Amino acid sequence: MALVTTTEMFRKAYSGGYAIGAFNVNNMEIVQGITEAAGELKSPLILQVSAGARKYANHTYLMKLVEAALIENDIPIALHLDHGGDFEICKSCIDGGFSSVMIDGSSHSFEDNIALSKKVVEYAHAKGVVVEGELGQLAGVEDDVKISAEDAKYTHPDQVEEFVSRTGVDSLAIAIGTSHGAFKFKPGHNPMLRFDILDEIAKRLPNYPIVLHGSSSVSPEYVKIIQENGGRLADAIGIPEDMLRQAAKSAVCKINIDTDLRLAMTAGVREVLYQKPEVFDPREYLKIGRANIKTLVAHKIVNVLGSDGKA
Template sequence: MPLTGPREMFQKAYKGGYAVGAFNVNNMEIIQGIIAAAEEERAPLILQVSAGARKYASQVYLMKLVEAALVDADLPICVHLDHGADFDICKACIDGGFTSVMIDGSHLPFDENIALTKRVVDYAHDKGVWVEAELGRLAGIEEHVVSEENVYTDPDQAMEFVERSGCDSLAIAIGTSHGAYKFKGEPRLDFERLEKITKMMPDYPLVLHGSSSVPQEFVEMANQFGGQIPGAKGVPEDLLRKAATYGVCKINIDTDIRLAMTAVIRKTLMENPSEFDPRKYLGPARTAVKNMVQHKIKNVLGCSNAI
């Protein structure tokens, strides 16, 4: 089955009150685990490639892995650039076969963000490629963008931004954040702000970044077997499920996959200290990725049996 863009995925998600999972990929085992979960759940899928992943594995290798997966996969799959830093990166991904790109000008002044986004939109739309942009800033570190605090998305600016830039979907800031340490106090998302944006832009697909839940069982497992990640806390899954009923059609998940994979690798190696065959610890890690993604599809995104 060939790669697809997210347009039809998001139209169905908006009407159905669910979200499509956008999962970051870095290597073969992660891609295999994610696709196996989506196939079992009959769910649409977005595979995200960050600038860091392009540098680590190279765009060509990752696209060839996806190409191999498409030979047997019988579900709609979109390949998306996550947090594109500039026009050149977006262009390289569009020319390289991506069906969706994100241009992240969220750190720029409003008018500059619009200008950069529109430049990418003009190039991408000529090639039939979807463009996601971001307005507002999430706390934490994500690729080239570092923010000490959340700068929540202004609903009036969101409407103007979309109209002037022509972007197809918009990542908004309502309280999620990047990384494994999202909240110090009570977790909260600004649903009043989200509802206002949704009402001002009906049927328009919104995106949530920084939406891993950081399951404590894997934090504890990692720490039990030599890890040092105390105090990690993510977005409660019930809040994410609720967001999907307010026009959020795409939810990004990365940290939870890394956490599950690393915790299982630590456990496997500690329990089998003489083992040095990578297949013996990457195999269980791949299964952990599959189980994590399957859980997200069923219980958080709500997109099982959506194809």
């Protein structure tokens, strides 16, 4: 099966009251764990690559890993650029075989964001590639994206119609209280998402796919394993999964998950190396990390996204 765009995925997800998981990939074990889980559960899937992942793994290697996943798993898979910071990286990914890109102009003024996003859309659509835009800014750190809590901005519902109509973006990432990284909320503060903003945006953009970034739940079981095996992740707090499930039942058609994957992989590696210091074969610890990834993704597909059986 060849790569697909997210158009049909999102249409079905919107009407079906579920979301598609967009999982960040960096190496072979992460790709294997994600795609094996999705393949067994017959879930449509978005594999997404950040600029940092392309620097780390090389575009060609990542493309070949995804190509292998397409051969091994009979499910629809889209390959998406996560947080494309400028036209050039979006163009490179479009020309390099991606089926979807995100242009993140959220740090620019409203007018400059529109101009940049429209430029990417025009180039992408001519090549049969879909585009995700962003309004509002999430706090936290992910690769080169670093936004302080003070600088974070909720998406203004009164801007979304103009932004979508003038740019032509195929989906829209919004800021309603999610954030990047493992430390999304301060200890003692109850996690809260602005569902009122989401609902208002859904009214203004009927049947239009909305995206949530920074949506890892910072899985407590993996944080515990890391802590018990020499790690330091005290006070790591994520988005409650029941809130994400609620969002998936509404206009949210794509939920981004990265930090949870990192935690699952690290928990497996740490547990082996800490408890079995004689181990030096990378296969011994990476296969445990890969198994954790598969277990995590299967849980997300069934209990958070609701996308199992929807391929």
